[in-house]
Amino acid sequence: MTVLYELVGVQVPGKPRTVWKFGDPGCPLRLAQTPTGLGGAKFKHSRQSNARQPGATWRGRVDEINLIKLALRIGPVTEGAPALALWHSWRASLGRGEALAEFHVRSPGGGDRFQWVRLEEAVPDPDLTGLEWNGYMDEEVILAGDFPWWIGEAFERTYTPAQFAGLTITNAGDVPSWPYVELTGPGTFTFGVGTEAIVLPAIGPGQKWRIETDDEAPFVRNAAGADVWDQLGPKAWFQNVPANDTVPLNLSVTGAGAGTSALIRLPQMFERAAA
Template identity: 35%
Template sequence: MPVMPYEPRLRLTDLYGVPWNLSSPTCPVRLKTVKGIDGAEFELDTTTGVGQAGVSVVGRDDKESVIELEVWVGPVLPGNDALDLLRRWRKGLGRGWARDGKLMRLEALATGRFVEVRLAAKPETPLYSTMFHVGRCADAVKLMSDESWWRKKPFDKTFPSSQFGSIAVGNEGDESSWPWYRVTGPISNITIGMAGETVTLPASCNLTAGQTLEIDTDPDRWSVKHSASGDRTWKVGQRWRVKAPAENLQIPVTITGTGITSATSLRVVVPQLFHAAL
């Protein structure tokens, strides 16, 4: 009877783009144990005062995701090829930095959720002699994602102007998230928003045919960029305050304006953020 893959089915794509299917019986590096895929640590911010029974919770501090993997490297035929496998595995993990602008990616194949990770600390020295003479050794590595959340392919859809009165988008994630928009002209006197909120854009954001306006509503990356007129961020005095609500597959999006034609369209991208891999 063939050996079947087991859960959690994890694939680590290293800094050189090599995919290690850690739960596959055909992969030369296989998962023994894993910790941390159930979510990042968090702390509650609290206040208290004289005579207060207990505390008041005023916020939550979500930490970075830390995933600890223990793997078997091998079994393969002993000798230099076995050592080469160990070297390739370790080299692909790097030393905490991205390579060519890319980090490693750890994916849960059952759900399609992933995190971008870096090596968080130097692992213990591997057993080179055991690998050479036996063709197998254990290895333990600690990976870190700068983010708290596991992601999934975002909701990404472009709506023609004929659908502007009935646009609905989805966020199946555990966390509310900031949407991204691209408006393609012609359109003037634009108002846009979701879940009942709208923001009126200034005349400097008006679009002629073929021009685009890209809007990132995330306060950490806040920007409004006009394809012809450049950065309009500083022109937009009012910001969006409503995120795409979590676990809602029918979030209404509103866009209005003048001078709309069949060439006008709206692209909406909604990140999907999850607490855990599964």
């Protein structure tokens, strides 16, 4: 298996999202060279310097957006109107920077990893003469991932109370990851990872709580999407699953019934597109 590249275009109103499987025999678009931006987003160091201080004090690393450059050959297809229609479809799938597309990299060792991307800058003027007379043209496109990491297939599993004891959870990614959980009652649940275990209020039969522990955008919501964090009180989750590590998954319940369960999802995020 070779490394495969795929772009799932932005959502155009009233139409399905276009999928471009570069290099596939059925795809009229090909890559002239390996895309850039697969080896990881750029970063810079943040340092603080003071008067009379030799050098500077390192404060941390700033991970920047990830730029991906695609060098494309559009066609060859039937020249004239069919070639121009193909080009219009391609450009429509890129959007104008507001909407997001998905750029996927599938490799033998890394599976499917992708980034949400947007068109970063206007594409240079096209050589429409090449499409009209020859049915092909070349162009370069710059995409940007606002989020620097490549997203792999998340760990996801639903547990019943009989399976709660002695669980662990593994983050195979290069980046610390925060778990998401959906708890279905009845029962009074305790949930956390590592050394953390937060006791939640009791929920009734069939009721569901959805909890995102990511400290960038945490929430606790019911099945209808309403915020119920006030029922939890002054509690929060402060431990994630470190990169390339396995930690205890602390899950327990009292007052369980026939429908009690817990769905656990842990994103797997990577510095690079392919392993």
